[in-house]
Amino acid sequence: MSRKRDISAEAGARVTMHQIAKRANVSLGTVSHVINETATVRKELKQRVVDAIEDLGYHPNQLSRGLRLNKTSLIGMIIPDITNPFFPAVVRGVEDIAYKNSYRLMLCNADNDPAKEAAYFNDLRSFLAAGILIIPSLNSTIAWKHAMPPMVCVDRRLKGWKGDSVTVANADGGYLAGKHLTEMGHRQIGIISGPSNLANAGDRLAGFLKALGEAGVSLSSEYVQEAQFDRAGGYSSAMRLLNLLPRPTALFAASDLMAIGALSAIRASKLRCPDEVSLISFDALDITELTDPAVTGIFQPGYQLGYTAGKLLLDRVDGLDLPGRDIVLKTELKVRDSVSRLLVMADK
Amino acid sequence: MSRKRDISAEAGARVTMHQIAKRANVSLGTVSHVINETATVRKELKQRVVDAIEDLGYHPNQLSRGLRLNKTSLIGMIIPDITNPFFPAVVRGVEDIAYKNSYRLMLCNADNDPAKEAAYFNDLRSFLAAGILIIPSLNSTIAWKHAMPPMVCVDRRLKGWKGDSVTVANADGGYLAGKHLTEMGHRQIGIISGPSNLANAGDRLAGFLKALGEAGVSLSSEYVQEAQFDRAGGYSSAMRLLNLLPRPTALFAASDLMAIGALSAIRASKLRCPDEVSLISFDALDITELTDPAVTGIFQPGYQLGYTAGKLLLDRVDGLDLPGRDIVLKTELKVRDSVSRLLVMADK
DNA sequence: GTCGCAATTTGAAAGCTTTCAAATTATAAA
DNA sequence: TTTATAATTTGAAAGCTTTCAAATTGCGAC
Structure with missing residues (x-):
């Protein structure tokens, strides 16, 4: 005996527990118990309720529910x-x-x-x-x-x-980046750091500097530029860094978006990456894998x-x-x- | 007389309209009217209510509200x-x-x-x-x-x-892409189309083919590959297309993700883009601006x-x-x- | 000072659940 | 058949708002 969807399911207002209760010929409480399994209910009643729910296409009102449960x-x-x-x-x-x-x-x-x-x-x-x-x-x-x-x-x-x-x-990541750069022989390095009031920006920078320190590299302050974590920030900071003398041989960008900006800056400065300026970044999103060149970076999961x-x-x-x-x-x-x-x- | 935040604002449970009503010494209805501006209430009362709300840090419970309003x-x-x-x-x-x-x-x-x-x-x-x-x-x-x-x-x-x-x-976009390719002199073209049960994929394809038709270019069916709108789909389809003889001089990818896959396929086939194989895409997201080469495509807002x-x-x-x-x-x-x-x- | 009307203000009901004490039914023992 | 006990089932209350008819207040006119 195939049970077909009841017409009332299509009708105007939403179906409520009351309607389920009436159709299944049980009380409101019972319906609730069936739905939430908050009490054992006799097999037969349960089936009636389940059927009614199915027939009428009932979905609990999450607002009432939330109101009652207080969340x-x-x-x-x-x-x-x-x-x-x-x-x-x-x-x-x-x-x-x-x-x-x-x-x-x-x-x-x-x-x-x-x-x-x-x-x-x-x-x-x-x-x-x-x-x-x-x-x-x-x-x-x-x-x-x-x-x-x-x-x-x-x-x-x-x-x-x-x-x-x-x-x-973040600190470890910054360290990894710094270590990679120094291991690749870079000593003159420019840093595009994130907003200093952001902990993770600070950590990345600290880790990076630590690696430089261990390699015996020290940086004067103008080689550290602070900017927003976005493309524009990367671009302008990179521009400033690339105009410094001596020009850095490598740039560290604290985010991929910044790195992309930096890449544009490098191009705009008629420099080639990585031949004349290396670049390492933080994030290692898919997008920096597609750039020209693909950007080496620290992956964040x-x-x-x-x-x-x-x-x-x-x-x-x-x-x-x-x-x-x-x-x-x-x-x-x-x-x-x-x-x-x-x-x-x-x-x- | 500066009013300082009442301690009770910090306390346990959420503040309700009842508490506002009590503190402002008005009825529930009045509070509601003040909040929703559903009736004019005497200036003085209104102020009392507003103050109470401010003092107690009241925020209406959206669940009750939604329940009552039925949305x-x-x-x-x-x-x-x-x-x-x-x-x-x-x-x-x-x-x-x-x-x-x-x-x-x-x-x-x-x-x-x-x-x-x-x-x-x-x-x-x-x-x-x-x-x-x-x-x-x-x-x-x-x-x-x-x-x-x-x-x-x-x-x-x-x-x-x-x-x-x-x-x-979509159709117009596809047409634009097709027109560009033919205007640039391409006649042997491979298409990486989206799932045919998706209207927009169909439209892009139709528009593209229309442009080819107008330029007197016809394509045998193996030059049209259908795939998912993702990177993998783009890669495998491009691979198949690039192995066809005669090899297409240009590829149309129905999405940027596909285009990125196609770009990988072109590289993997030791071909150069755009010198040996041109590529045009659909989406024109920021990411395809950064690829090597930047991908020409149809921009969707x-x-x-x-x-x-x-x-x-x-x-x-x-x-x-x-x-x-x-x-x-x-x-x-x-x-x-x-x-x-x-x-x-x-x-x- | 009183009356009538307009302007405010009020309190209860409704909206849909969950829960809990109370009522009912079933089951087992005597 | 009773009785006691366990297992189900029930219905009302509560949760917080909005709304509406009813009650109250304020005000100008007489």
């Missing part, structure tokens, strides 16, 4: 800008782990604007998000409050943040970052009560074509 | 994969227009899986999303139902879709696409009742470096 199955994610090619992979990682656990993602593009970020943060709380994942914007003003859903910092740590965070081994952060967050959502955990993911040197070996002169 | 300020957006570099710009466009109008974005990554897509679709309805924006997945099974929040199709039209949609002039779709959707959310609108955004040829001019032989 939803929404995970909020605040990021600076989805248009930055590093972030989609992170988002994807979050989305995957969230979906697997029946959580849904509310994506918030803070646009590097602290006000917008704060607005989103409040919205997320207004929607009773189960948890929040945040890649803090540049001058984030989000402050830790007591009454808050669980939150995990991703990629960058919020100022004074005591909770969970997942970041990337974006997807992993998101996935791991999602896991930590879900732990908290499930009630885990532990001191804050900091997970630091390893970075890795990806040698491509933008760093040339420098012949060591018999100088000094 | 939320959530816009759902279903996309195949945020990791596809064409989509972030679209999402960003949507996000911008949504935010401006106080709507928030729920991002759903269908992963090109019709089942996941359908699940998300239902979730969105369960959350009483005000509207849905969908870039349909490959074999989408979403069917038009009567009782549904407003929905707008983006980039691709859903099978049998009668509502609003915003797409790109991704951000515009999202922004426009968002606008159409909000019209509907606001109750606009009109037959479905199809907005088609113009495409544009971006000449870069991957197409060479072929000297016309005095053949035939």
Whole structure:
């Protein structure tokens, strides 16, 4: 006896539990128990309920549910800008782990604007998000409050943040980059660093300088340019560096977007990369594999970052009560074509 | 008399309208009227309410609100994969227009899986999303139902879709690409087309072929390879095409990702682009500007696409009742470096 | 000072779930 | 057949808002 979809499924308003209860001839409570498996219900009744749900095409109203439970199955994610090619992979990682656990993602593009970020943060709380994942914007003003859903910092740590965070081994990565450059014989090096008020920018720089130090290379301050993590920042900083005397034989860009800008600057200066100027970068996204030349850089596991952060967050959502955990993911040197070996002169 | 934030703002549970009402010594209704401006309330009372809200740090519970109003300020957006570099710009466009109008974005990554897509679709309805924006997945099974929040199709039209949609002039774009190639003297051309069950892939191909036809060029079927819109698809198709005799002097890839794959294939075949094989693509994302060589292609306005779709959707959310609108955004040829001019032989 | 009308203000109901104490039914023992 | 106990089932309350009819207040006119 094939059961065909009931007409009422097509009709106007949404189906509610009441209708299920009536059709299955049971009480509201029973329907709820069947749906949530919060009590054993007699096989026969259960079947009636299941059938009714199927027939009427019932989907629970998540708002009522959230209202009653005082939280939803929404995970909020605040990021600076989805248009930055590093972030989609992170988002994807979050989305995957969230979906697997029946959580849904509310994506918030803070646009590097602290006000917008704060607005989103409040919205997320207004929607009773189960948890929040945040890649803090540049001058984030989000402050830790007591009454808050669980939150995990991703990629960058919020100022004074005591909770969970997942970041990337920025200092190690910077070190790897510095080491590679010095091992390839470079001594005159220009650095395009990220905004100094961003922890990861500072870490990358520190690691890089440490490697230089170990190789006995020291840099005067004009060889370190600070800029935004974007293409324009990379371009203008590279321009300044390339005009210095002596001209650096290699550039370190603290992000791929910057490296791309730097590459344009090198071209615009009629220099060849890597023959005349080498370039090493941070991120090692797919896009820098396609440039001319492919840019050697430090790989950051974006997807992993998101996935791991999602896991930590879900732990908290499930009630885990532990001191804050900091997970630091390893970075890795990806040698491509933008760093040339420098012949060591018999100088000094 | 500076008013300092009340301690209770920090305390445990969320602040509710009741507390505001009590503190301002007015009724619930009045608070609501102040917040929503649904009635004029005496200046003094209003001030008391505003102060209470400020003092207690009240933010309306969006769930109760949505429950009562039978819809939320959530816009759902279903996309195949945020990791596809064409989509972030679209999402960003949507996000911008949504935010401006106080709507928030729920991002759903269908992963090109019709089942996941359908699940998300239902979730969105369960959350009483005000509207849905969908870039349909490959074999989408979403069917038009009567009782549904407003929905707008983006980039691709859903099978049998009668509502609003915003797409790109795919056929025109294909035509532009074909015309450019023939004008540059190419006659022996290989095509890497998208999945034939996707309307935009079909349109691009048709437009392209039309241009060839006008130039008196005809292609035997093995010169048209169908593949997924991704890198791997581009690579393998290009490989097959490059092994054909006579070898095509130019390739048309129906997406940038494919073009990147094709570029790898050209390199792997020890051929030079554009000297031996020209390449033209569809999308003209930033990334294909950085490849070696920069890929000439047809530009699609991704951000515009999202922004426009968002606008159409909000019209509907606001109750606009009109037959479905199809907005088609113009495409544009971006000449870069991957197409060479072929000297016309005095053949035939 | 009183009346009538307009302008405010109020409080209860509704929206859809989940939960919990209470009520009902089934089962086993006597 | 009773009775006691365990297993199900029930219905009302609560969660927080908006809305609407009803109640109250304010004000000008008489």
